[in-house]
Each structure stands twice: as C-alpha cells, then as structure tokens.
Amino acid sequence: MRNRKREIDFLGNGSGEFTRKMGMLVAKDNVGFGMRSWRYAAVIHDGIIEKWFEEEGYSDNCTTDPYEISPT
Numbered sequence: 001m002r003n004r005k006r007e008i009d010f011l012g013n014g015s016g017e018f019t020r021k022m023g024m025l026v027a028k029d030n031v032g033f034g035m036r037s038w039r040y041a042a043v044i045h046d047g048i049i050e051k052w053f054e055e056e057g058y059s060d061n062c063t064t065d066p067y068e069i070s071p072t
Contacts, residue, residue, distance in 0.1 A: 025037060
C-alpha cells in the first residue's frame with residue numbers, strides 16, 4: 001500500500017466561508033461559540049457532489065447534541 005494513490009482529501013475551513021456558501025453555518029451563541037459548521041460530509045468527484053451526509057436537526061442554537069456526555 002506504500003505506492004497507493006491517495007483517494008481521500010480532508011479539507012479544513014478555518015474561515016467558515018465554504019461552510020457559509022454550502023448553507024451549513026449555524027449560530028451556536030447558546031453555548032458561547034458564535035457561528036460554527038453544522039456536522040456534514042460530502043463525496044465530491046470532479047466538482048460534483050455525489051453523496052451528502054448531514055446530521056439531523058439542523059438549526060441555529062440547537063439545544064441537543066448527540067455527542068453530549070450523559071449525566072451520571
């Protein structure tokens with residue numbers, strides 16, 4: 001596998017510009033974070049979105065989090 005061509009690229013989005021243009025920027029002011037990216041992923045080939053995966057419940061200041069730690 002040493003000479004295998006890289007097939008997946010993970011792209012950062014520090015400014016949030018791409019996320020805003022994709023319509024996936026949400027307010028998280030309720031937890032003190034300001035504007036953040038909603039959780040999503042895409043498979044893009046030659047500039048065409050082939051698959052789209054988006055966490056359910058898209059909304060500003062969402063009060064639930066599937067990764068929240070349960071109280072003990």
